[in-house]
Amino acid sequence: MYKNDPYILVLGASIVDIIGFSRRKYNSRDSIPGNIKISLGGVCRNIAENLARVNVNTSFISVLGGDDQGKNILNNSKEVGYNMEHSLILEDEYTPTYMAVLNEKGEMESAIVDMECLNKIDSNFIDSKSEIIRNAEYMVVDSDHPELLEHILKKYSKDTKFILDPVSASKASKIKHLVKYFHTIKPNRLEAEVLCGFKINNDEDIKRACDYFLEQGVTNVFISLDADGIYYKNNSEEGKIKTTGVSVKNVTGAGDSFVAGIGYGYLKKLSLIDTVKYAIAMSVITIMHEETINPNMSEEYVHEFMKDINWIES
Template sequence: MTNREKEILKLIKDDPLISQQQLADILGITRSSVAVHITNLLKKGYIKGKGYIVTESPYITVIGGSNIDIQGFPNNKMIFKDSNPGKVKISLGGVGRNIAENIVRLGIDTKLISVIGSDIYGSKIIEDAKLIDLDVSQCMILEGFPTSTYLSMLDEKGDMITAVNQMDIFEKMDIPFIKKKKNIINNSKLCVIDTNLPKQVIEYIVTNFTNTKYFLDTVSSAKALKVKDIIGKFHTIKPNKIEAEMLSGIKISSLNDAWKASKYFLGQGVKRVFISLGDEGLFYNDGITQKHISNFKVNVINTTGAGDAFVAALSYCYCNDYDIDKTAVMAMAASVLALSHEDTINPSMSVENINKIIKELNLC
């Protein structure tokens, strides 16, 4: 494929209904030249038929946050209001970006729609994406805005104590921008959304782009409230206990309460509900199967990436038509893999290694 053909193919992917004259105007070439290139793309099989239907393998779209993560790990028990000897680590993060990277590592083509600054951190996010074959071509890159930064402190066990985030840049993702991504989103096998997005953008996407299934990562209790009134638009949700309480209005003090909350979500239109109960494990329900799984005993090194790995595995399992029982086990095993590494994303994340954990824990 020539460079010009690549340019034309990208424009067609973004807008399959674009005219040859519009392509010519954008590229600064004649309409007849565009016609020749399109004929070549047809012959080579990159597009097929009228309307420029693009031949493309199934993919997942993730819409959410991309951050630079700065984490502090004390060597010993944290002493508050004092300087603690330890280790500081800077890495790529963001709920949406983390989920997208995990999905890529599980072997599924993935497109990330996010907002990053035109700074050194933004460039790092793009460069890293190229190395792992994560498609970030649909991201918004803003001049004069710093890439989102997330600063967290962990205790000696690897659990987060507190965090500060600078995420104002995500408010720049507006409806006019997301409208241009309609075909990318609608053609996805599924679309994962995290609640770092502005409320009005989330509502617009799930209300207007109805040709795909939506998976929700609630991110935090405060941000989860953005989707309270539209929770039924999501196929699969993964709230923790506090988020589930806030979204359902049901206090969860027992497994029976978790069942009541999951039943509420199913009544709103959700198809699969996975409620993380912290130390008490996982409760899940799809209207047919309702089960509780206790937590696995593992050596926890870092808890920050477990939820991202869980959602990535949910997405992988949906794409492979796994039932909810197998999905829950694989998602929890993916979380175990994330917990066992100091990085937010375990570089060993793979379907093979998830299956190894399932076998080691006798979950088959």
């Protein structure tokens, strides 16, 4: 993979998702009738798969155990079409696992994550992958490992453009000093508050937060406002956009598919607003299905789906 064959590089966790879906009103400390599904997940793995599903040339660096679930993830990468040949395989370890319980509305009530083996990826391993990092058009990262991320950003920021999914507000707090290294950030409201250092209570605060990020050196900012849509801004365009009438079954992978939509827009050289719309469409397609990644996701499916979306812009 070189510059004449543009690709997006994703770095992060591959996780086995065990998701419980409530069939009636959720009550804590109670046994709730429902169903349980096991699937492949991890924020960055989900992003990589969604990118591949919409025909984006994608390479994914992760860490896997030598167990059956690790083999399942490798097989999935080959079937869907994202490249994991540069990943770290730990034959005597177990692949990371995520367990969550969703309420009757498809919203997460609680979750536990076992990601200990991810600590085996260090700066030496990363630097052994320097060629694939330097030749990527964009590199998608999260804030799971602040020290390692700082090493990557400081060493490779002149070679590729970084896209950040902060993952959580608590993790975002540990990397806010690194904001200036990112080309693109996609925080939700709480993560944006942590990164910019002040509360976001209204649209004026959102604009002020975006201006702060742009002043730090970020090129494109996308702030997720949940039901209120997405606020996006760069030095020439800004706005807030959402869609309505969405039937929600599982919100777990919505942010992951949105980031993949951003990557799609960048490699296809779409305008900022068209990139946002494509990313939102991918997100909506995701939450309308019980799986974390909608098995119908494809470039053609998204284009057809977008024909029937009613956009509300402000």
